[in-house]
Amino acid sequence: MNDMIGTDGKLKDAFDKIHAETGLKAETKDFIAHKTKNYTSPARSVPGGAVLAMACLVLLLAGLGGHRLYFTEAAIISIDINPSIELNVNPFGKVISVTAYDDDGLRLSNAVNVRHMDYMGALDVILNSEGIATYLGRDETLTISVVGKNEQRNEEMLYNIETCIRGHENAHCHAGSYDLVDEAHSANLSVGKYQAFLELRQLDPDITVDDVKGLTMRQINDLMDDLTNGRKDDGAGNGGNSGNGQDPHGHGHGHGANHH
Amino acid sequence: MRSEQEVGNAIERHSDMIRRLCMIHLKNYHDTQDIFQTVFLKYVLSSVEFENEEHEKAWFIRVTLNACKDLLKDFFHTHVVSMDELGEQASSFSSDNMEVLEAVQSLPPKYKNVVYLYFYEGYTAPEIGKILGKNVNTIYTYLTRSKNMLREKLGGEGYE
Numbered sequence: 001m002n003d004m005i006g007t008d009g010k011l012k013d014a015f016d017k018i019h020a021e022t023g024l025k026a027e028t029k030d031f032i033a034h035k036t037k038n039y040t041s042p043a044r045s046v047p048g049g050a051v052l053a054m055a056c057l058v059l060l061l062a063g064l065g066g067h068r069l070y071f072t073e074a075a076i077i078s079i080d081i082n083p084s085i086e087l088n089v090n091p092f093g094k095v096i097s098v099t100a101y102d103d104d105g106l107r108l109s110n111a112v113n114v115r116h117m118d119y120m121g122a123l124d125v126i127l128n129s130e131g132i133a134t135y136l137g138r139d140e141t142l143t144i145s146v147v148g149k150n151e152q153r154n155e156e157m158l159y160n161i162e163t164c165i166r167g168h169e170n171a172h173c174h175a176g177s178y179d180l181v182d183e184a185h186s187a188n189l190s191v192g193k194y195q196a197f198l199e200l201r202q203l204d205p206d207i208t209v210d211d212v213k214g215l216t217m218r219q220i221n222d223l224m225d226d227l228t229n230g231r232k233d234d235g236a237g238n239g240g241n242s243g244n245g246q247d248p249h250g251h252g253h254g255h256g257a258n259h260h
Numbered sequence: 261m262r263s264e265q266e267v268g269n270a271i272e273r274h275s276d277m278i279r280r281l282c283m284i285h286l287k288n289y290h291d292t293q294d295i296f297q298t299v300f301l302k303y304v305l306s307s308v309e310f311e312n313e314e315h316e317k318a319w320f321i322r323v324t325l326n327a328c329k330d331l332l333k334d335f336f337h338t339h340v341v342s343m344d345e346l347g348e349q350a351s352s353f354s355s356d357n358m359e360v361l362e363a364v365q366s367l368p369p370k371y372k373n374v375v376y377l378y379f380y381e382g383y384t385a386p387e388i389g390k391i392l393g394k395n396v397n398t399i400y401t402y403l404t405r406s407k408n409m410l411r412e413k414l415g416g417e418g419y420e
Contacts (some may be wrong), residue, residue, distance in 0.1 A: 010356050010359075012379070012380060013356070013357060014357035014358075014360045014361045015280055017349065017353060018283055018349060019276050019279060019349070020278065021349070024279070024293065027293060028275075028293075029268065029271060031301070032267055032297075036304060151329060152326065154326075155323065155326045158393055159308065159322075173393065174393045174395065175393035199395055199397065203397075203401070221395075224395070225397065228401070
């Protein structure tokens, strides 16, 4: 790379001098041993005395607010190829609704029934559905974006989903910011596609939401590659009806979200 | 739950890397202790089966960065970092070391991660994209911008 910040340079020299202190490692080992009672039981973040109170609270919630909690959205899994759908997932990891963002997405969501399934099971059904297999067979790109209100849950979901898509060619998984959800939905785009739009706009400030609405994820990625490599052509970024904006497979592009 | 030996081995294998990630993100040593505890507690309780050492390393990178991000969201934490975080280690640094580390610390968080993983750990842009859950083109953009920022801060040539 270069001799200033490359692996043989000053940056490597500086980072090479940073080590975890012996005391830090020892404290960490002590902490883990303490939390796991010398590796005999899983750590509890809730004090033992509070367990009964928690159980009562859960029962109360089940009686009074359980229904509402079950239908509270905690995370969104955006699945985008050209069909764009979102799985809305509750705090228990169950799919509470499916939202389609184009006609193909609507067809896909009508073809599979994944409501009330665990999100992993739902994803498995969707990825193995005939519709998705057809798109991937056309060398399209599948992007799955996970956004949630809790960073730790996001990370866990991302890990599980990455494991699930391993082996699916042209499939990619990303984490995203929940802050973008409202903006994305206002633009009638799934969160995953909206994130792709924002990345594209960093490379070409003239690009608009309407330009990307009709594009497949493969086309958006190709456009990003072209822009990154300085090969922006006339058809790129100036409308979904010309150049890369044309869907070569003739897919329909509905506007507006459809909830199921 | 993982065994004491597994945890001990993981601490030996990954502590230096986690320490470096903490150094570029956190403000003080106490926060670093918190991150170590969070990360290794998560490890001991995790049932994830790693395919190989690289897979395990990538898991630790992601969990550490998420833990740092969560900690920095706390109202009482700022994103300002200081060489005080390094404690006694800082005394062994040359002025060049200090200058480079301070330049990296001053970068926006998303650039720090990419700089560290690319230039120090030797990951490729696609690998970093996978670890951080970002599009590879975004990683290339971050790399270009961070190189420009480092060039501005450190001066000199050879940042191509």
